[in-house]
Amino acid sequence: MGINLATVGVVMAKRGMLTPGPPHRQARQLYTLARWGFGLAGELRQAAARSPKRVAIVDDQRGRVTYGELLDRSMRTSEALRAKGFRPGDKLGLLARNHVGAVxxxxxxxxxxxxxxxxxxxxxxxxxxxxxxxxxVTGVIHDDEFDAAVSELPDTLPVIRESDWVADVDATPVPETVDKPNKNGRTIILTSGTTGTPKGAPRKTPSGFGPLVTVIDRIPLRAEDTILISAPIFHTWGYAAMQLSFALRATIILQRKFDPQVAKDTLEREQCDAMFAVPVMLQRMMELPSDPGGKARRPRLRVVATSGSAYPHGFTQRFMDEYGDVLYNLYGSTEASWVCIATPADLRRDADTAGTPPLGTIVKLLDEDGREVTDGETGRIFAGNELVFDGYTSGQTKDFVDGLVSTGDMGHVRDGLYFIDGRDDDMIVSGGENVYPIEVESLLVEHPAVREVSVFGVPDPEFGQRLAAFIALRDGESLTEDEVKEHVKANRARHVVPREVHFVDELPRNATGKILARELRERITEPQA
Structure with missing residues (x-):
């Protein structure tokens, strides 16, 4: 699953990472990486060593911060944490949106x-x-807006508001140096928790350039790009975007809350080279009214990289018709990191594909007996790469086969492309027939009246399980339950017709854009006889 050094060199050169610079800065950059490693603290230090005056972050409240200034603030933060009594191995909780203080x-x-x-x-x-x-967790730092949420934490737990923390850091002198600990602190990212309690998954620290090269070989980010990170940096995709950006010495644009119009304006004003987002963000951008005067310019975007959930059928091609062939979609999970990446060419071939495994990645589709399925057959997806997790903080883990971790999804391969068929626990048996909810979702979302839809199985006393559909309609559109059922019946087998249909203003989503199925399930009361 490793990548050979020759390939690493070729990819890094292609992406502008080996461009000559001042010899003393290059030497300091390499020394810093050798000393601090490829974690977040090391990546920041190597970027500051090579390009201290380059803008690191454009913050919607604090303005422009250079890599040198960001490192100074980071070192002050380290000292302020020590002054508060934090020691190696302690666990600090951070409840924050996308802003420079969180970084x-x-x-x-x-x-x-x-x-x-x-x-x-x-x-x-x-x-x-x-x-x-x-x-x-032994202490929490939080944005001021979350005062109500943290009020339910134990009184004995140290809890610090962002505004108070900023004042503490401002009052802390910049230390001459911060001694590297014997072991860098871990970053623990929570799973999405869409169907249950979120679990903690420690993120591995890369041991070299391999993970970076894996991604930028497929997604053409370049050194010193300007990158809007709209995906939440507290979750896997936004955090990965930040790591990649530091490695590339990119200028990162952060905004506390995603607003589709603000994001679109920012892409044009800053002439961003790339954007990291979750799919629902692009959906909201595409729902914006057209520019009546025709004055809006297409941004100079080269990359729009997304991850976190599936797109509605056909959306990817509509987006590229508007923004150009710039869309890259990474399929992965908190536990497996990346599995497949779909390029614009892949998405033009088939709008629903997850793409193909990138460099240094092994993907296998296995049946119930652990045997690989043939092309066209559905199997459980297992993946392996350099950053597969070692287990949850609770001591639990996921299924592993020959070093490959289960993603929890089912999928198939067709014409060399990978496709996701749904969660392995989403399939239901209704009246003796196997039913995948995604089959119905893909059909309903194509209906002109439907804005978004979620379909899943619920207990049924007669059929064992039945499908329930929750639908949010487009503004000004109307649809009845009978019309939905007739539409499915006319285009799919009878056994996949939802037995109940609920209309809602919008589907509940978490901060990473995933639909909260458990909240929808709670709205269904007693099974219908």
Whole structure:
């Protein structure tokens, strides 16, 4: 699953990472990487060593911050954490949106061996308290807007507001140096928790350039790009985007909350080279009204990289018709990191594909007996690469076969492309027939009246299980339950017709854009006889 050095060199040269610079800065960059490694603290330091005056982050409140200034603030943060009593191995919870202060805390904690637990901003107070207890968090720093959520945390737990923390860091002198700990702090990312309690998954620190090369070989990011990161940096995709950006010495644009119009304006104003997002963000951008005067320019985007959930059928091609062939979609998970990456060419061939495995990645589709299925057959997806996780913080893990981890999804291969057929626990047996909800979702989302839809199985006293559909309609459109059922009956087998249809204003989603199936299930009361 490794990548040979020759390939690493070729890809890095192609992406502008080996461009000559001042010899003393290049030497300091290499020394820093050798000393600090490829974690977040090391990547920041190598970027600051090579390009200290380059803008690292454009923050929607604090403006432009250079790599040199960001490193100074990170070192101050390390000192401020020590002054608060944090020591290597302690667990600091961070409840924050996308902003430069959050990045300072992430890099500052890692640099002194403190483990960082990235808390989901969509958690309720009760959920937050449960996660903090389960993860053994010893202190929390949070954005001021989350005062209500943290109010349910134990009184004995140190809790610091962002505004107070910024004042502490401002008052802390820049230390001459921060000694590297024996072991860098871990970053613990929570699973999405769409169907249950979020679990903590420690993120591996890359041992070399392999993971970076794997991604930029398929997704053509370049050194010193300007990158808008709209995906939440507390979750896998946004965090990975930040790591990649530091490695490339890119200029990162962060905005606390995603607004489709603001994002679109930012892409044009800053002439961004790339954007990292989750699919629903692009869907909201495409729903914006057309520019009546025709004055809006297409941004100079070369890459729009997304991950986190599937797109509605046909959406990817519509997006590329509007923005150009710039869309790259990574299929992966918190546990497996990346599995497949779909390029614009892949998505033009088939809008629903997950693409193909990138460099250094092994993917196998296995049947119930652990044997590989043939092309066209559906199997459980197992994947392996350099950053597959070692298990949850609770001690639990996922299924492994020959070093490959289960993604929890079912899929198939057709004409060399990989496709996702749904979660391995989504398939239901209704009246003796196997039913995949995604088959119905893909059909319904193509209906002109449907904005978004979620279909899943619920218990049924007569058929064992039945399909329930939740549908949000487009503005001004109407649709009845009978019309939905007739539409499915006319285009699919009778046994996949939903037995109940619910219309909602919008589907509940978490901060990473995934639909919260458990909230929808709670709206279904007693099984219908």
């Amino acid at each position: 300072e805390i992430m890099t500052g904690a890692s640099a002194i061996g403190v483990d960082l637990v990235l808390l989901n901003t969509g958690l309720s107070g009760g959920q937050l308290a449960g996660v903090v207890e389960e993860q053994g």
